[in-house]
Amino acid sequence: MSGPTWRRYLRFWRGNLDADLEDEFRFHLETEIEELIVRGMSPDLARAEALRRFGDVDLYRRYCRSADQRRVERVHRQENLNVLAQDLRYALRSLRRQPSFTAVAVITLALAIGANTAIFSVVNGVLLKPLPYREPNQLVMLWETTTSNDRILVSYQNYKDWRVRQRGFTDIALYNPFPSFNMTGQGDAERVRGALVTGNYFQLLGVRSELGRLIGPADDSLASPRVAVLSDGFFQSRLGGDPAAIGRTLRLDGDIYTIVGVLPPDVRIADRDIILPVGLFVNDPVYARDSHPGTIGLARLKPGVSLEQARADLQRVSAELREEYPRENAGIGSDGAPLMDKLVGRIKPALRILMIAVGFVLLIACANVANLLLSRSAARQREFALRTALGAVRGRIVRQLLTESLVVALVGGILGVGIAVAGVKLLRSLDPGSVPRLQDVQVDQTVLLFALGVTLLTGVCFGLVPALQSARGQLVGALKEGGRGTSAGASRQRTRATLTVVEVALAVMLLAGAGLLVRSFAKLTAVNPGFEPAHVVAGVVQLPRGKYARSEQQRAALDHLLERVRAIPGVERATIASDLPITTNWQSGVSFESIPEPDASKLPLLNAAIVDPTYFETLRITLVSGRQFAASDGPGQPQVVIISQSVAKKFFGNVDPVGQRMKQGLANDTTGWRTIVGVVAETRTDGLTEDPRGTFYLPRAQEDMRGGWLIVRSPLAPEQLTASLRRTVSEVDKDMPLARARTMDAALDELVQQPKFSMLLLALFAGVAFLLASVGIFGVISYNVTQRTGEIGVRIALGASRSNVVGLVVGQAMVMAGAGVAVGMLLALWGSKSLSTMLYGVGPRDPLVLGAVGAFLLAVALAAALAPALRAARIDPTIAMRGDG
Amino acid sequence: MAPASIDLLQGTLDVLVLKALSWGPRHGHGVARIIRDSTSGTLDVLDGSLYAALHRLEERGLVEGEWGLSDRGKRAKFYSLTTAGRQQLKAETATWQRYVASVSRLLTATVQPA
Numbered sequence: 001m002s003g004p005t006w007r008r009y010l011r012f013w014r015g016n017l018d019a020d021l022e023d024e025f026r027f028h029l030e031t032e033i034e035e036l037i038v039r040g041m042s043p044d045l046a047r048a049e050a051l052r053r054f055g056d057v058d059l060y061r062r063y064c065r066s067a068d069q070r071r072v073e074r075v076h077r078q079e080n081l082n083v084l085a086q087d088l089r090y091a092l093r094s095l096r097r098q099p100s101f102t103a104v105a106v107i108t109l110a111l112a113i114g115a116n117t118a119i120f121s122v123v124n125g126v127l128l129k130p131l132p133y134r135e136p137n138q139l140v141m142l143w144e145t146t147t148s149n150d151r152i153l154v155s156y157q158n159y160k161d162w163r164v165r166q167r168g169f170t171d172i173a174l175y176n177p178f179p180s181f182n183m184t185g186q187g188d189a190e191r192v193r194g195a196l197v198t199g200n201y202f203q204l205l206g207v208r209s210e211l212g213r214l215i216g217p218a219d220d221s222l223a224s225p226r227v228a229v230l231s232d233g234f235f236q237s238r239l240g241g242d243p244a245a246i247g248r249t250l251r252l253d254g255d256i257y258t259i260v261g262v263l264p265p266d267v268r269i270a271d272r273d274i275i276l277p278v279g280l281f282v283n284d285p286v287y288a289r290d291s292h293p294g295t296i297g298l299a300r301l302k303p304g305v306s307l308e309q310a311r312a313d314l315q316r317v318s319a320e321l322r323e324e325y326p327r328e329n330a331g332i333g334s335d336g337a338p339l340m341d342k343l344v345g346r347i348k349p350a351l352r353i354l355m356i357a358v359g360f361v362l363l364i365a366c367a368n369v370a371n372l373l374l375s376r377s378a379a380r381q382r383e384f385a386l387r388t389a390l391g392a393v394r395g396r397i398v399r400q401l402l403t404e405s406l407v408v409a410l411v412g413g414i415l416g417v418g419i420a421v422a423g424v425k426l427l428r429s430l431d432p433g434s435v436p437r438l439q440d441v442q443v444d445q446t447v448l449l450f451a452l453g454v455t456l457l458t459g460v461c462f463g464l465v466p467a468l469q470s471a472r473g474q475l476v477g478a479l480k481e482g483g484r485g486t487s488a489g490a491s492r493q494r495t496r497a498t499l500t501v502v503e504v505a506l507a508v509m510l511l512a513g514a515g516l517l518v519r520s521f522a523k524l525t526a527v528n529p530g531f532e533p534a535h536v537v538a539g540v541v542q543l544p545r546g547k548y549a550r551s552e553q554q555r556a557a558l559d560h561l562l563e564r565v566r567a568i569p570g571v572e573r574a575t576i577a578s579d580l581p582i583t584t585n586w587q588s589g590v591s592f593e594s595i596p597e598p599d600a601s602k603l604p605l606l607n608a609a610i611v612d613p614t615y616f617e618t619l620r621i622t623l624v625s626g627r628q629f630a631a632s633d634g635p636g637q638p639q640v641v642i643i644s645q646s647v648a649k650k651f652f653g654n655v656d657p658v659g660q661r662m663k664q665g666l667a668n669d670t671t672g673w674r675t676i677v678g679v680v681a682e683t684r685t686d687g688l689t690e691d692p693r694g695t696f697y698l699p700r701a702q703e704d705m706r707g708g709w710l711i712v713r714s715p716l717a718p719e720q721l722t723a724s725l726r727r728t729v730s731e732v733d734k735d736m737p738l739a740r741a742r743t744m745d746a747a748l749d750e751l752v753q754q755p756k757f758s759m760l761l762l763a764l765f766a767g768v769a770f771l772l773a774s775v776g777i778f779g780v781i782s783y784n785v786t787q788r789t790g791e792i793g794v795r796i797a798l799g800a801s802r803s804n805v806v807g808l809v810v811g812q813a814m815v816m817a818g819a820g821v822a823v824g825m826l827l828a829l830w831g832s833k834s835l836s837t838m839l840y841g842v843g844p845r846d847p848l849v850l851g852a853v854g855a856f857l858l859a860v861a862l863a864a865a866l867a868p869a870l871r872a873a874r875i876d877p878t879i880a881m882r883g884d885g
Numbered sequence: 886m887a888p889a890s891i892d893l894l895q896g897t898l899d900v901l902v903l904k905a906l907s908w909g910p911r912h913g914h915g916v917a918r919i920i921r922d923s924t925s926g927t928l929d930v931l932d933g934s935l936y937a938a939l940h941r942l943e944e945r946g947l948v949e950g951e952w953g954l955s956d957r958g959k960r961a962k963f964y965s966l967t968t969a970g971r972q973q974l975k976a977e978t979a980t981w982q983r984y985v986a987s988v989s990r991l992l993t994a995t996v997q998p999a
Contacts, residue, residue: 020952024913024962027955028932031914055931064940071944 017068021061029054087403094404101376102408104775105369109412109458111768112365114419115358117443117451119761121424123351124450125441126344132266134206135300139339140307142172142297142314147331147601149587154297156282157289158321158329159198162297165317168310169299173201176278177270178294178585181252182544184735191540191739192234192252195269196278196295204300205267211235212246212261219260220279227277228257232265234273250274254546254735266440290328299336311336331601343436349837350758357513357765360506362454364769366462367499367506368776373405373466374496375783398467405463406456413455417443420451427761434754465495493784497816500780504820505827507766507773508857512828514766515849516835516842517759523841524752530683531581531619533748535713537721538580539741541729542707551635551704558705561732562612568724570716573618576700577611578708580747581619581683584609590696592651593661593673600666606647607685607695608664610703616642616680618713624648626658626678629699633677639702641674647694648679662696674698688751689840710738718743758838773820774860781813782868789875797877809869810862817861821854828853898930900981902938903966903974906948910965912955913939939964947973 029050036046051057095102130136142162144152154174163172176196183192199220207214210232219227228250230239239245250257257276269275278287278295286293301310311334318334337345377384384397421443428438469492541561548554558576565574579585589603597603613629615621624645633640641662648657661673685692710729714721722741729738749756785792792805832844842849905911905919916939917932942948947970955961966974991998 020962023960025936027912027959027961028914028917028936030959031955032932053932055933057933060933060937063937067937067940067944074944 017065017072021064021068025054025057025061083399084403087400088407090400091404091407095407098376101372105372105408106412106415108365108368108772108775109409109455110415110419111772112358112362113413113416113451113454113458114423115765115768116362116454117416117420117447118423118427119351119354119358120450121420121443121447122427122435122438122441123355124444124446126347126435126437127351128446129437129440131340131343132207132264136340137338138301138303139205140169140299140301140310140336141339141342142299142334142336144292144318145333145335146605148605150335152587153292154295154334155289155292155328155332156278156287156295158318158332158334159295159297161321162314162317162334165320166310166314168302168305168313170302171200171204172297172299173204174198174278174295174297175201175269176294177272177296180540180542180739181274182254182542182735182737183250183252183274184254184544185251186238189544189730189735189737191542191737192274193272194252194274194276195272196276196281197269198278201298204298207264207267209261210264211243212259214261214263215275215277219277221277222279222283224277224279226255226257226280227260228252229261229263229275230259231263231268231271231273231275233268235262252276254544268439288328289325297336298339307336307338327600330599347435347754349834350754353513353835353838354758354761354765357510357762357769360510361765361769361772362458364503364506364772364776366458367503368772368779369405369408370462370465371496371499371776371779373401373462374469374492374499375779377401377466377469378492378787401467402460402463405467406459409455409459409462412458413451416455417448417451420447430757430760434750434757469495493787496780496783500776500816501820501823503773503776504817504857504861505824507769508821508824508853509828509831510762510766510769511853511857512824512832512850513835514759514763515853516832516839516844516846517755517762519842519846519849520839521752521755521759524688524755527684527688529582529688529748530681531621531744533744535715536619536711536744537714537718537725537741538709538711538744538747539722539725540707540739541576541710541736542739544733544735547733547735548706554704554706555635555701557732558612558700558707561710561729562614564728564732565710565712565725568714568721568728570721571712571714573614573713575612575614575618575711576705576708577609577615577711578705579607579609579685580709580711580744581621581685582687582747582751584685584693584695587693588664588696590662590664591667591669593663593667595651596667598666603666604651605693607693608698609695610698610700610705610708612700615697615711618711619683621683622681624679624681625656626676628678629697629701631701633699634701637702639672639674640677640699642678642680642697643676644680644682644692644695644697646682646692647696650694711744755838755840770857770860773857774864777813777817777861778864778867780816781809781865782871784812785809785868785872789872792872792875793877793879796875802873805873805875806866806869809872810865813861813865813869814858817858821857824857825850825854898934898938899942900974900977901928901930902935902942903947903970903977906964906966907971907974910951910963912961912963914961916964942970946970 032050032053033043033046036049037043041049054060131139133139142154144154144158146152156174159172159174166172174197179196180191180193183190197215199215199217202209202214203216209229212229214229215227218224230245235241235245239248245259246261248259250259252274263269263275281287285291299310301307314334314336318329318332322329322332387397388394424441424443428441543554543557548557562574562576565571584607586608587605588608589600589605591597591603611629613631613633616623616628625648626642629640629642643657643662651657652660657676657679660676662676663669663671663673665671680697682692683695684690685695710725712721712725716724722738725741726738729736792808795808796802796805828850829845836844901920902916905916911919913932913936917930917935920928920930920935939948939950943950943964946967948964949967950962950964952960953963
């Protein structure tokens with residue numbers, strides 16, 4: 001607490017304490033000396049005796065001085081507390097007296113502070129909170145590269161060489177978050193999502209087990225006993241959190257694994273449930289050197305080594321491996337980036353935009369409440385003038401007003417935290433997985449501190465301007481009966497108009513941003529996926545390992561499954577494929593017979609999919625030329641392939657590719673040529689915003705296939721259909737579950753989750769901002785009308801028509817709104833560039849969006865001004881001019 | 886802060902000062918005179934430590950200082966008991982008397998207590 005009061009005390013006390021003490025001691029000594037002289041001592045002796053009796057003067061002076069100091073400080077504190085208590089009492093009383101003002105101000109602030117706190121808790125949980133690992137800043141994610149693709153998964157054999165030869169990292173681990181397993185022996189067969197990790201993985205992260213132990217180097221070989229570590233979520237939900245589960249077994253893909261430990265709740269390996277050592281599987285051909293199967297590298301930088309140095313060193317190792325394995329490693333390089341960036345980098349721009357957006361909402365709320373306070377302080381002008389006349393210092397009045405605004409802010413802040421808690425819950429439910437680490441988001445201590453800071457800042461921000469304005473009020477003018485139109489009033493008017501222009505400008509920016517995202521989202525969802533998603537349900541099936549060893553058995557089992565599914569009443573079409581038409585998890589370099597390419601690293605990379613002949617008709621993917629796969633494209637028959645339209649266009653131009661030949665790998669590889677028999681329409685395999693890379697399809701009968709997506713078209717209700725599918729699948733093999741069942745519409749929807757999340761939030765905040773700005777315009781205009789009642793009365797008396805008056809008032813509003821819109825447009829043009837990474841199919845300066853937003857806000861300003869304008873036009877001049885307004 | 890010799894006497898000295906002020910406001914020199922006269926010099930109290938006691942008591946709100954004029958017309962700081970000081974004196978006096986009574990009972994006893 002500062003202010004003139006404090007300074008006055010300071011001057012009063014500090015100056016006197018020392019002098020007083022000096023006076024007191026001198027008085028004592030002089031009196032003592034006088035008395036001793038009276039008793040007959042010589043002055044010199046008397047003086048010496050008095051000093052002797054007193055003791056060490058300097059010591060006692062210091063002692064007394066510090067006692068005095070403490071006493072004075074306590075008095076100050078008491079004084080300040082008293083003033084604060086008085087201010088608080090007064091503030092509460094005066095706020096209670098104007099419940100509607102208080103309610104509007106508190107709600108406005110609660111909304112703004114709530115929105116800020118909620119978004120900050122997301123920023124805090126996702127971006128700021130360190131990962132739950134030891135020294136998380138040293139962790140680096142590693143991957144491999146090809147000449148045409150700057151990010152592919154890591155070959156296990158290359159990884160093993162990396163580990164031995166590199167020098168920049170203390171260690172490198174590998175994890176594969178993609179496998180899933182058929183879990184049997186615990187009720188119905190079920191597909192569970194797992195992860196494979198190397199034995200040094202947990203050690204490298206610095207993670208300790210919650211229970212039991214984690215996977216270590218001894219578990220990571222073909223000869224090791226099979227062990228599994230569980231996620232806390234799986235342990236709690238499936239095993240009831242029972243510690244006795246340690247040591248029990250799980251049956252996964254027919255193999256028995258012993259549960260050895262549970263991960264801490266905050267450690268999630270890509271949200272997988274079951275973690276196994278990768279070493280148990282390295283016999284699998286996917287762990288050959290030329291295979292890049294779902295494996296991601298994770299490394300810890302050596303202290304003192306920069307990421308750049310470590311990357312360069314790893315790239316040196318990759319260059320060696322290219323030399324040593326020219327066939328397998330042609331064009332293969334390596335790269336890395338900080339783990340945190342990789343985990344949350346994609347969501348960062350969206351969160352930054354949202355944080356700015358809620359900041360704007362807060363500014364608008366401040367402007368609004370400041371406006372409210374200004375009109376309120378105008379009404380209280382007489383009160384302040386009176387108090388000044390009665391001796392209140394200006395600082396005291398400013399302090400009183402600030403106390404009031406801080407009380408309003410604090411109440412708003414408390415409600416705001418409540419809103420934030422609810423908001424965070426809403427955010428979590430709104431997003432089913434597009435925002436990384438969203439589970440870490442909560443209203444914790446950091447967030448509460450942030451909310452408190454914002455609240456106090458807000459209270460001072462919106463309170464200071466009106467408080468200073470009020471304290472400047474003119475004594476005489478305000479005290480005079482009906483005193484109006486003083487210069488303080490005019491400056492208050494200007495302040496209010498400025499605040500309103502700022503509000504409108506901010507609202508324009510937010511609405512423009514939200515408009516752009518909405519338009520972009522509309523374009524995104526209107527993208528033609530290349531197939532008809534309605535009435536299609538899909539789910540993953542995987543033949544249990546151990547059974548169906550030979551290709552023919554697998555083929556027969558899947559044939560049987562499809563037959564049974566097609567027999568379900570209501571099923572129109574059923575097919576099976578290695579991928580959905582919206583995803584791809586298999587790319588392959590290809591050669592065309594007519595376009596020889598000798599350099600393996602320059603082979604065009606295409607998406608590949610294995611499909612049943614009924615795939616295209618089930619999904620209604622248009623056949624552009626040639627034919628679909630047929631039953632005759634069997635195992636022993638000539639090998640065939642179907643390509644998508646973009647592949648045909650890119651490599652064959654206007655020539656019909658049907659009849660041409662292509663193969664996987666180099667032209668002189670031993671694999672056989674495949675004849676292109678058809679061209680089909682493109683599907684959005686690489687996401688909605690990316691141009692598809694192009695796909696080639698292989699017939700199921702000519703490939704190995706142990707499972708994939710079962711895709712069914714049926715007018716049945718999805719839940720009913722899914723239930724029937726589940727039953728049928730388990731009837732075909734009781735150890736085979738149907739996993740990840742969803743409608744194609746839902747699968748498409750998942751692709752747009754993150755843009756949808758950003759769009760919904762920004763639209764929400766823009767809506768709030770817009771509402772607040774409208775209230776602001778309305779408040780300022782109607783207050784102006786009230787203030788100018790007398791003047792308007794005179795105008796009417798002098799012959800101004802009602803429409804003149806309406807025009808006057810509306811004109812004033814439109815000038816303010818126009819200025820705000822103009823400023824906001826300029827700011828939006830300047831700022832919308834930051835949105836460009838989040839936009840699809842619409843430019844950051846889309847004239848349609850900006851125009852619509854501007855027109856919309858002007859229309860709202862017009863509407864907000866009309867009610868006060870009409871009121872002004874109805875003013876009775878005789879009453880108005882009598883003066884009281 | 887206070888020298889060790891003051892600490893030893895502190896509690897007792899405080900009560901004596903309070904007592905000296907119980908007959909009305911006095912300046913520091915007056916307090917010193919009362920204590921010196923009434924104890925006939927048995928207690929050798931340095932005047933400085935009296936002032937330390939006065940300021941300490943003022944800090945604790947047991948006495949109140951106010952500037953006035955001495956009987957010889959000089960500016961002097963007069964101390965008086967506050968309500969809290971008066972209560973403190975009462976309580977301390979009672980404690981002191983109990984203490985003295987117990988100690989003297991033992992010291993004057995002629996028969997060994999059972």
